[in-house]
Amino acid sequence: MKQIIKRGSFFTLMFMLLGCLSLYAADNDLITRQITIQLKKAGTLPDRIASSKKYKITNLKIIGKINGTDLRMIREMAGRDYIGNSTDGKLSVLDLSEAKIVGGGDCYYNDNYNNRYYYTYNDEIGYDAFYGCSGLTSLTLPAGITEIDDCAFYDCSGLTSLTLPAGITEIRKGAFCGCSGLKEVRFCINDNLDTYLIKGHPYIDVDCGIKYYINDKEITSIEIPSNVTTLGNYVFQGCRGLTSLTLPAGITSIGWNAFYGCSGLTSLTLPAGITSIGSEAFHSCI
Secondary structure (H helix, E strand, O other): OHHHHHHHHHHHHHHHHHHHHHHHHHHOOOEOOOEEEEEOOOOOHHHHOOOOOOOOEOEEEEEEEEOHHHHHHHHHHOOEOOOOOEOOOOOOEEEOOOEEEOOEEEEEEEEOOOOEEEEEOOOEEOOOOOOOOOOOOEEEOOOOOOEEOOOOOOOOOOOOEEEEEOOOOEEOOOOOOOOOOOOEEEEEOOOOHHHHHHHOOOOOOOOOOEEEEEOOEEOOEEEOOOOOOEEOOOOOOOOOOOOEEEOOOOOOEEOOOOOOOOOOOOOOOOOOOOOEEOOOOOOOOO
């Protein structure tokens, strides 16, 4: 009898171990290394990723033009289909820094409630583009985008890191609504520094701090060039890491919210020649 009990216990243990190994194998079936796909033609992403791997890729970089067809697949890989239903997608890291959004292709999102279909437009992150893709944790947007539409990242609650290019000219107020997990926004200054300082950027409506980068180096101190006389709106909005700022004597105008939320600044001297300071230019500083 003792021998039978031991044998039964042995088989029970084996079944438990096999079950654990099966689960372990299923978890490790995910593709965690970065997969880089270069598209020669927009709308061909579904042809480049096998259906057997579609929901297993966790880290993806796309190079080339993407349209609505491609964005629809990206949404599916990131956990939501084009009508908002959940999928088995596990995509968490998405790098579109070398991608270009163009018009055309299928609709990427169908809003059944309002009976509206959404399609891509050149250099625009459209309405509800990543709506509900809460599996995304890190996203780098295309360098060439100029506009981010309302609700573009609505309810992307898993998103903790977002990289924005400096060429953006419009960010709708509700673009990041529901991004409750966002801890870091990286703003990449791609333009000539003088040009960027003059034009600034649109208001970025996020609750976390914003880190500014030039050539992949974070800005913590800056000396404004002497030939720059005007600073644009929101030029360093939310830059909590900025600890040192030197303004040249020739500065005459500082835009709205230019240094709003730069709580790391410990001191600042304003040149005597300034004739215009925008609303809340230094709100929550020092």
